[in-house]
Amino acid sequence: MTPYRDLNNDSGVRAYDFGPSHIDVQFKDNSIYRYTDQSAGPQNIATMTRLAEAGDGLNSFINTHVRKSYAAKLR
Numbered sequence: 001m002t003p004y005r006d007l008n009n010d011s012g013v014r015a016y017d018f019g020p021s022h023i024d025v026q027f028k029d030n031s032i033y034r035y036t037d038q039s040a041g042p043q044n045i046a047t048m049t050r051l052a053e054a055g056d057g058l059n060s061f062i063n064t065h066v067r068k069s070y071a072a073k074l075r
Contacts, residue, residue, distance in 0.1 A: 001015035001016060001017045001024070001026055002015055002016055002017060002052075003015050004016055004052060004055060004058065005055025005056075006055060006056070007054075007055045007056040008056060010059075011056075011058065011059040011060075012027050012028050012029075012059045013025055013026070013027060013028070013052075013058050013059045013062075014026045014027060014028050014030075016052040016058070018045075018048075018049050018052065021036055021037040021038075021042070021045065022034055022035060022036040022037070022045065022071070023035050023045055023048050023049055023052065024074060025048075025052075025058070025062065026075075030075065031073065031075055032073070032074040032075040033070040033072070033073055033074065034070060034071050034072045034073075034074055035048060035066055035069065035070050035071060036071040038071065039069050039070055039071035040066040040069040040070070040071075041066075041069075044065060044066050044069070047061060047065075048061060048062070048066070
């Protein structure tokens with residue numbers, strides 16, 4: 001997984017990994033959730049991928065828009 005940069009040092013996200021239709025997000029409690037186009041919507045996955053690469057805003061976006069829209073808890 002790619003470490004999340006967390007530019008403001010205020011995020012619950014530790015790392016992420018993504019593919020063409022999903023993003024896996026590891027939180028600081030070591031849990032990993034998979035969000036997919038089907039579970040969260042392709043626009044949300046695109047936004048989450050953009051925020052992950054930018055290193056800012058991912059945790060806030062998840063909490064506000066897709067918190068329970070994950071496809072699976074991987075860990």
